[in-house]
Amino acid sequence: MSILHLTDLHLLADRALHHGLVPTSDHLERVLEDASRGRRCRAIVVSGDVSADGSVSSYQFARDAVGELAKAWSAPVVWAAGESDNRAAMRSVFKLPGSGMQPIEYYADIGELRIIVADTTVLGSTWGKIGNRIVGLKQALSCPRELPAGERKTMLVLHHPLAPPPTLKYAASALDDAPAVAQMLSKLEAKPEVVLCGHYRVGMMAVAAGIPVIVGPAVSGETSLDRGPSWDTATIRASYGIINLSDSHVDATSTPVSVENEGAEVYSFPPAEASKTTQANSRPSWSVETGLRWCGQGSEHLS
Numbered sequence: 696m697s698i699l700h701l702t703d704l705h706l707l708a709d710r711a712l713h714h715g716l717v718p719t720s721d722h723l724e725r726v727l728e729d730a731s732r733g734r735r736c737r738a739i740v741v742s743g744d745v746s747a748d749g750s751v752s753s754y755q756f757a758r759d760a761v762g763e764l765a766k767a768w769s770a771p772v773v774w775a776a777g778e779s780d781n782r783a784a785m786r787s788v789f790k791l792p793g794s795g796m797q798p799i800e801y802y803a804d805i806g807e808l809r810i811i812v813a814d815t816t817v818l819g820s821t822w823g824k825i826g827n828r829i830v831g832l833k834q835a836l837s838c839p840r841e842l843p844a845g846e847r848k849t850m851l852v853l854h855h856p857l858a859p860p861p862t863l864k865y866a867a868s869a870l871d872d873a874p875a876v877a878q879m880l881s882k883l884e885a886k887p888e889v890v891l892c893g894h895y896r897v898g899m900m901a902v903a904a905g906i907p908v909i910v911g912p913a914v915s916g917e918t919s920l921d922r923g924p925s926w927d928t929a930t931i932r933a934s935y936g937i938i939n940l941s942d943s944h945v946d947a948t949s950t951p952v953s954v955e956n957e958g959a960e961v962y963s964f965p966p967a968e969a970s971k972t973t974q975a976n977s978r979p980s981w982s983v984e985t986g987l988r989w990c991g992q993g994s995e996h997l998s
């Protein structure tokens with residue numbers, strides 16, 4: 696079974712430019728056009744930061760654009776929230792369960808695959824945390840299903856990754872309780888086959904609690920890593936991921952599509968400047984000394 700993975704769309708009302716420069720609505724259309732020429736996917740997963748301004752119209756644009764391909768494929772769309780999303784607006788447009796600004800958490804069954812969406816966003820913050828909702832997440836992951844054990848598959852979707860941060864900015868805005876989440880996953884009787892994430896705006900793969908973690912490449916742009924982790928640099932790029940799940944393995948591909956001004960810098964902050972904003976917005980358990988490392992109980996489950 697193949698899944699189309701989109702993340703970090705950062706759409707704005709009226710097709711406005713992200714950072715005044717990036718036509719993210721065009722990026723989404725290009726990505727969908729390219730993906731539509733590939734093989735049919737059974738589901739489309741969008742792992743958060745759908746909108747950059749939280750506007751209803753940006754979500755309507757996403758719903759209509761992604762919905763067209765979903766309809767052609769007869770594939771459901773599974774939406775997760777990121778820190779730049781407005782839960783109430785997102786929920787109203789995508790008809791998601793729950794109400795208002797409550798965390799967006801639900802699951803969708805596609806044949807033998809259960810896709811579980813957890814909300815890692817903390818209102819008003821760029822970093823993520825699941826907090827005491829980890830109890831509900833564990834229950835959702837452990838929920839018995841009327842399928843033989845060998846035929847059940849589970850995919851977990853989180854916006855903030857269970858994966859090492861690529862830069863100091865993302866270390867400070869990572870999932871604050873990732874060690875606890877990885878520890879919880881390590882104790883599950885039946886672990887998910889894969890965890891899909893976004894947020895870092897760079898395609899990467901890691902392992903947490905023995906589970907493959909795939910961070911999707913972003914639709915809106917790419918974090919540049921060529922100057923080292925102390926820099927905060929973004930480049931114009933648009934990519935999508937395809938996840939293939941079989942009985943024996945999981946694999947993922949990342950496909951960049953051509954977009955206007957591809958490869959141009961959107962912004963680039965040198966270490967001193969990047970450090971100021973990083974420290975001003977950092978998660979509670981991070982400090983400059985922490986750097987790119989995970990700390991605390993359960994860190995050993997994160998590679």
Ligand SMILES: [Fe+2]
Pocket residue numbers: 744777778779854893894895
């Ligand atoms: Fe994010």
